[in-house]
Amino acid sequence: MNVLVVGGGAREHAICDAIARSEQATLYSVMNNLNPGIEKLAVEYLLEKETQIDHIISYATKKNIDIALIGPEAPLEAGIADELTKNGINVCAPLKNAARIETDKEWMRNLLTKYKIPGQLHHKSFTNSSEAKEFIEELNAQVAIKPIGLTGGKGVHVAGDHFNGTDEAMAYVTEVIQNKIGGAAKVLIEEKAVGEEFTLQAFTDGSHLAPLPAVQDHKRLLPDDKGPNTGGMGSYSCANGLLPFLTQHEYDEGVSILQKIVSALAKERCRYIGPIYGQFILTANGVKIIEVNARFGDPEAMNVLPLLQTDFMEVCSAMLDITLSKKDIQMEKKSTVCKYVVPEGYGIKSMVGETIDVNENAIRQEGAMLFYASVTKKNNHIMTGSSRSLAVVGITDELAEAEKICEQALTYIKGDHLFIRHDIGTKKLLEKRVRHMKEIRGRK
Numbered sequence: 001m002n003v004l005v006v007g008g009g010a011r012e013h014a015i016c017d018a019i020a021r022s023e024q025a026t027l028y029s030v031m032n033n034l035n036p037g038i039e040k041l042a043v044e045y046l047l048e049k050e051t052q053i054d055h056i057i058s059y060a061t062k063k064n065i066d067i068a069l070i071g072p073e074a075p076l077e078a079g080i081a082d083e084l085t086k087n088g089i090n091v092c093a094p095l096k097n098a099a100r101i102e103t104d105k106e107w108m109r110n111l112l113t114k115y116k117i118p119g120q121l122h123h124k125s126f127t128n129s130s131e132a133k134e135f136i137e138e139l140n141a142q143v144a145i146k147p148i149g150l151t152g153g154k155g156v157h158v159a160g161d162h163f164n165g166t167d168e169a170m171a172y173v174t175e176v177i178q179n180k181i182g183g184a185a186k187v188l189i190e191e192k193a194v195g196e197e198f199t200l201q202a203f204t205d206g207s208h209l210a211p212l213p214a215v216q217d218h219k220r221l222l223p224d225d226k227g228p229n230t231g232g233m234g235s236y237s238c239a240n241g242l243l244p245f246l247t248q249h250e251y252d253e254g255v256s257i258l259q260k261i262v263s264a265l266a267k268e269r270c271r272y273i274g275p276i277y278g279q280f281i282l283t284a285n286g287v288k289i290i291e292v293n294a295r296f297g298d299p300e301a302m303n304v305l306p307l308l309q310t311d312f313m314e315v316c317s318a319m320l321d322i323t324l325s326k327k328d329i330q331m332e333k334k335s336t337v338c339k340y341v342v343p344e345g346y347g348i349k350s351m352v353g354e355t356i357d358v359n360e361n362a363i364r365q366e367g368a369m370l371f372y373a374s375v376t377k378k379n380n381h382i383m384t385g386s387s388r389s390l391a392v393v394g395i396t397d398e399l400a401e402a403e404k405i406c407e408q409a410l411t412y413i414k415g416d417h418l419f420i421r422h423d424i425g426t427k428k429l430l431e432k433r434v435r436h437m438k439e440i441r442g443r444k
């Protein structure tokens with residue numbers, strides 16, 4: 001079976017790794033940058049922008065691709081799944097109309113309202129700044145301001161984190177509307193949800209949902225959740241599939257919400273096939289939806305895909321054949337800690353072109369996994385790009401031990417201008433999360 005993966009980041013490296021473990025698959029790749037990990041796993045690759053649909057279609061056709069998987073959201077918005085399907089290639093990712101669940105935040109909120117799906121946040125969208133101001137004042141400026149479309153995870157501004165008070169909120173509202181940030185002269189304003197965020201990824205065939213272990217990502221650049229938002233600096237998951245602050249009941253609530261969203265999409269004639277990602281927040285009033293993504297999370301894919309024991313291509317075939325409910329998906333019951341290595345200045349102005357020395361064998365011997373991201377290779381040296389460089393994942397029974405393995409493996413990555421959030425997965429940070437959630441529950 002010829003399988004194509006579109007995307008050249010660490011998430012896509014993890015997807016390729018899961019595919020390469022399947023005996024039935026021959027892997028091809030289309031990536032923007034030469035990812036050294038994907039280069040090793042694929043029989044062949046095309047270096048191409050992931051939204052260059054025409055070139056990708058002709059490459060996929062020439063290589064007789066049977067199944068394609070799409071890592072990032074931008075090609076989904078550009079209609080890659082629709083074009084591949086038209087050309088007779090199966091795609092384990094949503095068509096453009098179903099991918100609106102991520103690419104159009106206003107449409108997502110309207111869908112939740114129309115189908116009375118629990119977990120909704122109070123919200124309104126505006127094209128007019130003065131009307132937006134009234135709504136912000138109504139909510140005492142305790143709001144999240146979101147561009148409607150894609151912004152690479154960096155467009156959401158939240159009260160207390162990015163601005164304080166109505167005037168500062170309005171400055172960003174005006175910027176979003178005037179500069180059409182996210183592709184439209186429109187802004188979505190939501191009540192600010194207070195609590196702990198968690199990610200719930202799942203496979204779906206548009207009817208059945210097969211949920212994966214919960215993961216917590218860390219979006220802020222600096223230790224102790226300070227600094228600007230990033231694509232995600234690292235993440236962890238626990239062997240029991242829950243998180244230290246998340247009960248089974250709350251996890252099940254998230255699963256039920258995601259299942260209702262998938263069913264609503266089918267009713268809207270937007271059947272969703274592929275991995276789906278719910279970004280939830282646990283609040284004093286239960287589980288709420290922050291956003292829904294039409295793909296695996298990055299870094300969260302690296303926490304779950306290495307644990308998949310069932311042949312990934314069998315899971316993909318079951319999604320495509322709409323037989324997922326009959327598939328028994330087995331996951332290793334292990335804890336994981338993933339930490340990204342990024343170039344110094346990432347999130348502000350990255351130091352690009354800096355050499356990174358990676359001792360792959362030593363990392364493997366520590367029991368950790370290595371996933372390359374935005375790097376290039378020059379004269380056999382790995383160099384930083386402008387985004388996250390690579391990720392290391394410690395995997396074992398206990399979370400504390402997984403964190404130690406990850407840290408030990410990170411000592412085999414050397415470079416003068418690299419940065420890592422070492423606090424991810426540490427006891428201190430986990431205890432802070434648990435305390436935070438206890439306080440919030442106590443406020444009810």
Ligand code: GLY
Binds near residue numbers: 231293
């Ligand atoms: N972890 C954030 C994202 O994948 O969107």
